[in-house]
Amino acid sequence: MKAAFVTRFGPPETLQLRDVAKPSPAEGQILIAVKAIGLNFADVMSRLGVYPGVPKPPFIAGLEFSGVVEHVGKNVTSFKRGDRVLAFTRQGAYAEYVCVDANHAQPVPKKMSFEVAAALGVTYLTAYHGLITLAKIQKGERLLLHAAAGGVGTAAIQIARHLGVEIFGTASSAQKLDVAHQQGMHHGFNYQTEDFERGIRQRTQGKGIDVVMDSVGGMVFRKSWRLLAPMGRYVLYGFAAVTGRRGINRLRAIKEIVSTPLIYPPNIVSKNLGLFGFNLYFLFDEVEYFRKASRQLMKWYDQAIIKPVVGARYTFDRIAEAQELLQSRKSYGKIVVNV
Numbered sequence: 001m002k003a004a005f006v007t008r009f010g011p012p013e014t015l016q017l018r019d020v021a022k023p024s025p026a027e028g029q030i031l032i033a034v035k036a037i038g039l040n041f042a043d044v045m046s047r048l049g050v051y052p053g054v055p056k057p058p059f060i061a062g063l064e065f066s067g068v069v070e071h072v073g074k075n076v077t078s079f080k081r082g083d084r085v086l087a088f089t090r091q092g093a094y095a096e097y098v099c100v101d102a103n104h105a106q107p108v109p110k111k112m113s114f115e116v117a118a119a120l121g122v123t124y125l126t127a128y129h130g131l132i133t134l135a136k137i138q139k140g141e142r143l144l145l146h147a148a149a150g151g152v153g154t155a156a157i158q159i160a161r162h163l164g165v166e167i168f169g170t171a172s173s174a175q176k177l178d179v180a181h182q183q184g185m186h187h188g189f190n191y192q193t194e195d196f197e198r199g200i201r202q203r204t205q206g207k208g209i210d211v212v213m214d215s216v217g218g219m220v221f222r223k224s225w226r227l228l229a230p231m232g233r234y235v236l237y238g239f240a241a242v243t244g245r246r247g248i249n250r251l252r253a254i255k256e257i258v259s260t261p262l263i264y265p266p267n268i269v270s271k272n273l274g275l276f277g278f279n280l281y282f283l284f285d286e287v288e289y290f291r292k293a294s295r296q297l298m299k300w301y302d303q304a305i306i307k308p309v310v311g312a313r314y315t316f317d318r319i320a321e322a323q324e325l326l327q328s329r330k331s332y333g334k335i336v337v338n339v
């Protein structure tokens with residue numbers, strides 16, 4: 001079978017298809033014939049070698065996919081051959097066949113396409129975890145969302161819109177802001193060309209923001225932190241600011257890291273603020289929690305409350321180009337690779 005390996009840390013062309021033996025499921029595992037792979041920004045950061053916990057190359061990249069169960073290992077009762085599933089793995093999804101523990105897979109309803117199934121996992125669980133589990137966002141609150149037109153961004157807008165939240169978002173182009181507006185964002189700012197901090201202060205008559213969802217960090221963190229209203233919650237879940245269009249620009253990365261304010265805990269007390277950080281990669285074994293969250297997401301999908309925005313589709317042999325697009329900041333929604 002073919003699998004896409006990160007052959008060394010570096011630019012997109014270091015991602016290469018190689019022939020490897022088809023795996024067979026161990027006890028408790030299922031073997032899945034992959035139909036669609038969901039790309040995540042974490043895949044780009046893994047290829048660049050800056051993702052926490054990333055293995056040494058060569059390794060097969062990828063975190064999520066959908067497909068059909070081909071074999072079940074010993075003691076698996078939850079799935080049978082022919083079942084349609086979506087599944088998660090800590091690297092290894094960029095392949096024609098993948099084995100996962102049965103409890104890291106879930107059934108895909110008949111009327112859902114493999115493409116949608118591959119786009120409905122990580123991004124929506126990320127938005128759900130940040131907005132609902134951690135920030136406990138409430139109707140009428142103000143949300144500031146960075147990278148609003150991306151995979152997580154569009155998912156978060158759809159969820160926040162359903163909850164009756166007022167949504168402020170940033171993106172790096174007018175076209176991306178249009179995409180976010182189409183999903184239900186109320187106020188958009190191009191953070192490459194305008195000062196979103198000043199704009200939001202004006203639009204909120206100085207009241208500020210209740211919840212920030214930040215995957216960019218650095219200078220964006222500094223400005224957004226200052227916008228938090230009393231009882232505000234800040235959710236930091238990524239640090240895209242350190243990456244560049246072709247790779248890591250060390251100087252720029254250092255500048256962004258230095259721009260991140262040091263937060264002195266007693267100040268959080270007197271200002272009535274909360275700061276959360278999370279990385280789902282390190283919550284991989286919280287199977288019950290994610291199953292419950294996924295059930296809610298499937299219900300919302302069924303009720304047409306959420307619908308993944310698939311911004312680009314690629315074939316498996318062009319997976320390096322798909323990653324290049326994600327790294328370029330020109331993509332919107334979720335990129336799906338059909339296998």
Ligand SMILES: NC(=O)c1ccc[n+]([C@@H]2O[C@H](COP(=O)([O-])OP(=O)(O)OC[C@H]3O[C@@H](n4cnc5c(N)ncnc54)[C@H](OP(=O)(O)O)[C@@H]3O)[C@@H](O)[C@H]2O)c1
Pocket residue numbers: 039040041042122123126147148149150151152153170171172173176215216237238239240241242243244245278279280281326327328329330331332333334
């Ligand atoms: N902690 C977790 O568990 C978790 C889980 C999933 C995703 N994430 C994080 O959430 C973010 C969104 O993930 P995604 O897969 O949906 O990706 P995405 O939002 O579709 O793509 C990343 C976006 O980040 C923005 N960005 C800002 N600064 C950037 C820079 N220097 N280089 C490249 N992009 C930059 C770009 O949007 P603009 O051009 O509009 O700024 C870009 O389109 C990523 O940072 C990812 O690492 C975290």
